[in-house]
Amino acid sequence: MPDRRQLLRAGIGLAAMALPLRGRAALAVHPPDRGPYALRLTWIRNAQFAGEYFADSRGYYHDEGFTNVDLQSGGPSAPPTEIDLAQGKCLMGISAIDLTAAAITQGAALRTIGCLFQKSAFCLVSLASRPIPDPAAMIGRRIGVQAGNQVVFSTFLQLNGIDPGRVTIVPVQFDPTPLVAGEVDGWVGYIGNEPNQLHRRGIAATTFLFADHGYPLVMETFVVRQDSVLHERDRLKAALRAELRGWKDALRDPAGGAALAVDRYGRSLGLDLQAEAMQAITENTLITSPETTVHGLMTLTPDRMERNVQVLRDLGNDVTQATLFDMSLLGEIYREDPTLIRV
Numbered sequence: 415m416p417d418r419r420q421l422l423r424a425g426i427g428l429a430a431m432a433l434p435l436r437g438r439a440a441l442a443v444h445p446p447d448r449g450p451y452a453l454r455l456t457w458i459r460n461a462q463f464a465g466e467y468f469a470d471s472r473g474y475y476h477d478e479g480f481t482n483v484d485l486q487s488g489g490p491s492a493p494p495t496e497i498d499l500a501q502g503k504c505l506m507g508i509s510a511i512d513l514t515a516a517a518i519t520q521g522a523a524l525r526t527i528g529c530l531f532q533k534s535a536f537c538l539v540s541l542a543s544r545p546i547p548d549p550a551a552m553i554g555r556r557i558g559v560q561a562g563n564q565v566v567f568s569t570f571l572q573l574n575g576i577d578p579g580r581v582t583i584v585p586v587q588f589d590p591t592p593l594v595a596g597e598v599d600g601w602v603g604y605i606g607n608e609p610n611q612l613h614r615r616g617i618a619a620t621t622f623l624f625a626d627h628g629y630p631l632v633m634e635t636f637v638v639r640q641d642s643v644l645h646e647r648d649r650l651k652a653a654l655r656a657e658l659r660g661w662k663d664a665l666r667d668p669a670g671g672a673a674l675a676v677d678r679y680g681r682s683l684g685l686d687l688q689a690e691a692m693q694a695i696t697e698n699t700l701i702t703s704p705e706t707t708v709h710g711l712m713t714l715t716p717d718r719m720e721r722n723v724q725v726l727r728d729l730g731n732d733v734t735q736a737t738l739f740d741m742s743l744l745g746e747i748y749r750e751d752p753t754l755i756r757v
Contacts, residue, residue, distance in 0.1 A: 445479035448649050452484040454495045454507035456634070459487055459680035461690035462606065462697060463508075464671025465530075467679050469660025478652035485679065490562070490588075496522055499639055505646070506653055509637045511722055512565065515731040515738060523640040525740040528654060528712035530634035530661065532703040533625035536566055539601040539608050541593065542618035546600045549574040549627050558586035558598035566624075567602050569729060573628045605700070606693040614689060630721045633700075636712065643740055651743050655754070658711055658747070662757055665701060668694035702757065710748045710755040713741060 455463050466485055469475055475483045486504060488495065495507035496517035506527075514526055538557070540546040546555060553576065559567045564583075571578050584598045590608045593601045594617060601608060605623060612619045636657070642650060664671045672690035705715055714722075719739050726733055748755055 448479035451480040452504040454504040461675040461694040464664035465661030467674035468663040474656040515726040528636035531700040545620040555599040556582045557600040606696040610692040
């Protein structure tokens with residue numbers, strides 16, 4: 415699989431050429447016609463996007479004036495979200511902050527206007543019989559790392575002061591069978607996926623989140639073109655309001671979100687209901703924090719933004735808070751309807 419930054423470098427270059435109350439008063443009885451809404455997802459249509467499924471199936475996008483909704487799938491072979499944004503294929507996209515920073519460094523005029531996961535979902539998985547409980551315990555061990563996650567793992571090692579030469583990196587795919595077979599000692603995974611897969615197979619595993627060990631980079635960020643912030647502000651705010659309503663439903667009803675993924679939005683994928691429900695429950699823990707309780711879902715404080723910027727600059731990205739983030743739309747939404755802050 416090509417390196418994520420290589421994909422961005424190629425794609426951005428081409429693009430450069432070329433509250434969940436249905437009757438709440440904040441919604442107009444007859445909202446303006448805002449046209450179609452296209453949202454690019456980071457992955458396949460599984461339970462990871464339950465908030466979008468609720469927003470669509472319960473008519474929240476329609477309430478905001480969108481005539482139809484296109485939830486565009488991502489996946490391992492899809493280009494980064496930033497490329498589709500730069501090429502005008504969607505109004506908004508879900509991504510990760512390191513990818514957006516790399517795109518901006520390459521000249522893309524993009525902004526992050528919201529952040530769903532307050533903590534990164536990346537984790538290190540090991541068998542309970544051979545546990546790796548913390549970063550220091552990775553030294554001298556074999557760690558399975560997927561091609562697309564090499565940069566993430568390298569950054570994690572750097573932030574923890576671990577010389578990459580002291581860890582044996584073994585290229586793997588996404589099925590954790592090599593961990594079970596003893597071919598590797600640890601596995602770079604996604605907290606809602608591989609740990610739950612192992613649990614369902616009756617295999618006891620140990621995990622730790624990168625975010626709990628010095629890795630501040632946020633995930634599931636909402637990214638848009640800068641010109642959309644300037645010229646389509648009302649459409650973006652409408653989309654964010656619908657997203658907020660959908661994600662509040664997803665937090666209240668993870669089983670319902672999983673069922674929407676299995677029975678409707680990801681029906682052709684042959685998803686397993688139990689697995690999707692476990693994923694939804696696990697990932698919901700990443701969405702709320704003491705900060706979101708005060709400021710509302712998807713918000714980031716200036717301190718959190720600056721910590722992300724510092725790490726990204728250390729990685730060679732030419733970004734600042736002003737060029738990477740614009741939280742003013744969410745700020746306006748919450749000032750206009752403070753009830754939306756409550757989950």
